[in-house]
Amino acid sequence: MTVSQSTGAAERRTHTEQGIERKQQLLDAAATLFSTKGYANTRIADICAAAGVAKGLVYWYFPTKEELFAELVRSMRLQLRRAQAAAMDPESDPLTRIRQGTEASVVFMAEHRAYFALLDVERAHDAGPELDAVLREGSDVYANDVIRLVRDAQSQGLVPDGDPRLYAVGVLGVVSSFSHALRNGSLDVDVEELAGFVGDWVVRALSGAVTGGQARPRRTR
């Protein structure tokens, strides 16, 4: 493996305006292909064809196919985390915050299906052991977020006692399951409706109450 030079492959010099744009084109093309055909089945040549550039160019912007993939995943996570943070009202109780984060995640994933499907690829560790590290590292962030919220909720009596880690697995799992189903299965439901359903589901599963957490004001676009 090609060693991570000193600081960890943060070399590449300055990019011009155009360069940044081109790089983004490549990332977009790669995202679509990866999520459609999977990482292993996507050829560098495919990405180039989709972006309409020559093969060598990829290696101007990325040191390797793996690194390209990793960069995609990182940017994904950043976006998702922002969306969640924006959706959670700091004034609300923990259970409501979980619901908000859950619903925001569902909506976000629906709006970025192509990107988000990468998390499936992440699931299977078909991408090689080194990537595995980068990938798993990030999942923990979400888990810890949820664990913290569950603890708070438990201390307020909103959620019954029990290992918060287990609850967290349940919450995260159900979100990713519905995301997956919406993409691959033929769930042709309205996104807002689905988000509401998942939010309810999570709250029920956590609290055992049908009405836990404040119901969310349906967005009318």
Added chain:
Amino acid sequence: MTVSQSTGAAERRTHTEQGIERKQQLLDAAATLFSTKGYANTRIADICAAAGVAKGLVYWYFPTKEELFAELVRSMRLQLRRAQAAAMDPESDPLTRIRQGTEASVVFMAEHRAYFALLDVERAHDAGPELDAVLREGSDVYANDVIRLVRDAQSQGLVPDGDPRLYAVGVLGVVSSFSHALRNGSLDVDVEELAGFVGDWVVRALSGAVTGGQARPRRTR
């Protein structure tokens, strides 16, 4: 692609006792490797090394790497389905049956971690489009099982109205999430305990009641 000869690749003649055994050895070795390193990263040579045989032998028992994988998945599904069926008491109400099936699934997957991890691989469609068909086909079976049970439960007022397909996605998703977590995350909980937790979770999520479905008699081994 190599066409499925007439009936669908059901050629291979008679296997001797020894032959069947050898074939199973290969399947076992493959299962371990696939679930450890992923489909794409597992070399035929690896499988042979693990099984202690020469490379050519694989092609005596299987026409292709893909077919080997497909056979693994099929056998997995058969086993799981049997375990579920055995666990569900036909006398019980639908909600209880769902709980039983859920708990049995968790236990089963814990006892067959290596095998079961294949479903992760299944999740990501890194295995090529032809396989995708074989794979997806089978998931529907489970979904339909659950959908049927949810419908029954709804008609008895045990589960609130709502699209049964959505409920099914939730149930299946949560099981696979916990399975995944138990394998990859460091959830060092007792399997029986986990099964109970997941059973409770599903019942709560479905019914909104803390006590829905009969609690399961804890098995004391």
Added chain:
DNA sequence: CACCCTCTTGACCGCCGGGTCAAGGCGCCG
């Protein structure tokens, strides 16, 4: 013994795909 059928081996092949590289266009600065 002759024959056949299941099994096993390991050298070999051919292709596919990630990664390299020499060459060149283009715009900017001195």
Added chain:
DNA sequence: CGGCGCCTTGACCCGGCGGTCAAGAGGGTG
């Protein structure tokens, strides 16, 4: 104008891996 750094190209290289094959080893049967 000359040189320099960013960007782009496409031919090329080469290692790895799925799959093939000719050659046998047992062992069972007539």
